[in-house]
């Protein structure tokens with residue numbers, strides 16, 4: 001197959017793993033990045049995509065992801081997360097190719113006590129969530145051949161994320177205070193990358209039978225940031241027994257942040273299983289795989 005899958009955001013945590021996963025699956029990936037392609041500048045989106053030979057699908061992993069900073073930089077967040085996807089959807093429609101776009105559990109307000117389904121009402125409680133919701137709307141209205149995948153609590157080898165922060169702080173401090181009253185689903189970027197590969201294969205092999213629309217994908221099983229941190233340290237100690245930091249549970253009110261976070265953002269992934277046959281691994285299993293890899297790479 002000579003057709004090229006265009007990956008945007010390939011220097012990021014998810015994008016980098018996605019490029020590797022596409023290549024492992026024998027699919028051809030072309031990466032487009034700043035300054036040649038800036039998703040906030042439609043003229044660069046059009047010209048960069050026009051230069052790709054035989055594009056067949058665009059996967060957008062690019063976003064403004066600094067949740068707290070977005071509160072003081074709303075224009076930057078809306079430009080990348082709201083306008084950016086609109087420009088991509090517009091360019092894909094003109095090229096008559098589908099768009100796979102990544103969104104977030106933070107489109108929900110966290111008042112539910114059962115896992116969120118795709119059609120549940122959205123109501124973001126921070127600028128990042130509002131900007132991502134705007135992007136979802138732009139993709140839906142701009143291009144019918146789209147898949148939006150909402151994910152949550154993403155971690156991986158690249159960039160800053162919760163797992164790497166806990167490992168780093170555990171080496172520096174005796175005590176770590178971690179929020180114990182926010183519930184969600186940790187997701188390894190490699191699991192999500194493999195999910196996007198499977199969707200790409202379905203889109204390319206039988207586009208007529210794809211159910212376009214919005215899907216959820218995250219690690220299986222819910223936890224809290226505190227329990228997640230405890231699992232990280234337990235698992236890390238199996239590999240490096242010298243990791244001795246003590247964990248203290250604290251409530252969200254003890255740990256004020258510029259952006260409010262939903263207290264519950266567990267996602268129901270059954271639609272993904274029903275339409276694409278994808279069942280995410282248990283988050284504990286993926287965490288163990290990630291830590292093995294993390295320590296092997298840091299040797």
Ligand SMILES: NC(=O)c1ccc[n+]([C@@H]2O[C@H](COP(=O)([O-])OP(=O)(O)OC[C@H]3O[C@@H](n4cnc5c(N)ncnc54)[C@H](OP(=O)(O)O)[C@@H]3O)[C@@H](O)[C@H]2O)c1
Pocket residue numbers: 008009010011012013014015033034037038039040060061062063064065080084102103104105132151152153154155159
């Ligand atoms: N991280 C999480 O916990 C989490 C949770 C739920 C959903 N998500 C979603 O998952 C997706 C991937 O997140 P991630 O954590 O992998 O992101 P990330 O590591 O922060 O990477 C973001 C990527 O976007 C690129 N980018 C930012 N603004 C751009 C622009 N104007 N034009 C072109 N490229 C731009 C960055 O490129 P540069 O190298 O040029 O900066 C980088 O490659 C995002 O849609 C995010 O909203 C993330």
